Amino acid sequence: NNYICHFSVFSRELLEGTELFRSGFDGSQDHDMILRLTSNAKCIVHVPKLMYYWRSHKGSVASDISAKPYAIAAAKGAVADHLTRCGFKNFEIKSTRAFETIFEIKYEILKEDKISILIPNKDHLDDLRRCIQSIQERSTYDNYEIIIIENNSSEQQTFDYYKTLEGNDRIKVVTYEGDFNYSKINNYGAKFAAGEYLLLLNNDTQVITMNWMENMLMYAQRPDVGAVGAKLYYGDLTIQHAGIVIGLGAHRTAGHTHYKINHDNLGYMGRLCYAQNVSAVTGACLMVRKSLYEELGGLDESFKVALNDVDFCLRLREQGYLNVFTPFAELYHYESASRGSDIEDAAKAQRYNEEAEHFRTKWKEVIDRGDPYYNPNFSLNYSDYSLKTPDEIELNNEK
Structure with a gap:
């Protein structure tokens, strides 16, 4: 372009x-x-x-x-x-x-290396089964393994399902026994990965595009690329993820662009239709070389639930790597179906506020500088590339 x-x-x-x-x-x-x-x-x-x-x-x-x-x-x-x-x-x-x-x-897939798909899970069997079935039935890339990272499930049907997977050479279940910490769980699961690439995947996702792994791998294989993210939809086919802008949103941490826009919308300047560099992508579906993941020490475990993916992507950028969003790998993401909403639960809201403050402190210079893939004339209150309102301009001038 x-x-x-x-x-x-x-x-x-x-x-x-x-x-x-x-x-x-x-x-x-x-x-x-x-x-x-x-x-x-x-x-x-x-x-x-x-x-x-x-x-x-x-x-x-x-x-x-x-x-x-x-x-x-x-x-x-x-x-x-x-x-x-x-x-x-x-x-x-x-x-x-x-x-x-x-x-x-x-781009040509240079080598069909193994991809290790890491799926944290606590109960919610219907979500997990749908996710795994979609991978098995709708993936044209053949060299992959699935690692389910079990964390504090209590429903017997979940463990019964795990038993049905024991004869599948592609799938293994490992158990992380600590309290829920998304970063620790994925870091733990990565230790069992035999693949050259890791694909962090939420259990409440469902594959749409059959060549989704190829379309992510073609970028992840490049030596100048760090993380690769996919285009994710809610169940009503509105956009859940199409790249992340630093500083966007009420907490001024990071936010998803084109949020809740209809799936067939072209996006601002057609941005929902072509691959592009972004500051960060969501960990709900993120591919990265395993060696690079290990080099950075995995996800920062001080971010227990939120912003660990954005933090990881910013650390990749610090090392000179590009992060890529591709709209040609599409999945449903029934967001927070497995954990519930952070906003509606008071304790979770408090935890999110604490992690947001931690993020703003750690990445203050990056936030103050502004996202390099976002124009400073655009609003940080809205995800649709609206221009700043007069109130925002006045507030910015007062700083």
């Missing part, structure tokens, strides 16, 4: 010796040029101010892509040329439903 377009400034040093507008890329010359220049740039800076209005007229792509249909092929060619220069092979580029020149790229 060429989101830089026309209004850009480059140093003379960078421009010298570079062929600017190459023949063969008519209609997407700027896209091709920007890809080549930014590949060589030492630093790229975005000025987050409204400084330019893009004029639209008949005969321009801004008005209608059909005005220059050759621009689509040229843009694909520019992206393909860029990926080849970066060392990628056997990739596929196709237009998304957002716009013909916003592309989905299918």
Whole structure:
């Protein structure tokens, strides 16, 4: 996606010796040029101010892509040329439903390594059974194992179900006997993982996209990528997760973008339709290399329930890794079905407030600096990319 377009400034040093507008890329010359220049740039800076209005007229792509249909092929060619220069092979580029020149790229799975799926569980058998059945019945990736991390279940039917799984070589049940601590439970389960990749997965999820693991692995296998997250829906097909913005929400910790928007919505600037870098993704469905998980010490166990996933992603970013949200791995997430709501329970609300304060203290500089994937002109009160209200602007100016 060429989101830089026309209004850009480059140093003379960078421009010298570079062929600017190459023949063969008519209609997407700027896209091709920007890809080549930014590949060589030492630093790229975005000025987050409204400084330019893009004029639209008949005969321009801004008005209608059909005005220059050759621009689509040229843009694909520019992206393909860029990926080849970066060392990628056997990739596929196709237009998304957002716009013909916003592309989905299918990268080659370099090695079909084992993926260890970690599922914490306490009772709620119907949720767990539905989750596991969906993995078994709707996954085209074959090299995986499921590790159920049992934690303080009390219902006999849960243990009866565990017994039915004993003959399945793909599934094992391990027991964590401490009080509920999402971070400790996953860190414990990771010790039993035989896979090269870990996939943290909530027991109240259900697979939709059959090649969901491939679509996450194609990014997780890259040496510059840390965590990869999926597109998650509530049961009513509204968005539960499509990437996380730091500082968003009432607690000013982190919040989900496009929250509760209908599943077929394109999102702001089509962002629900293409893979993109984000500051963080939810741990409800998160893939990461096991070696990288261990290198960072797993999830921070001081975050018992909330924000451990965001903290983990920010630590990955501190180490120079990219976190990726892909809309091409889709699952249902019947959120909090297994634990209940943190807001409606007073004790849980207090615990969340304490963890939120801990997060704000630990990541104060990051929060104050603002999310690099979110414009400072957007509201931190709403998840739909609304502009800041006058009250927010006034409050921000007073700081």
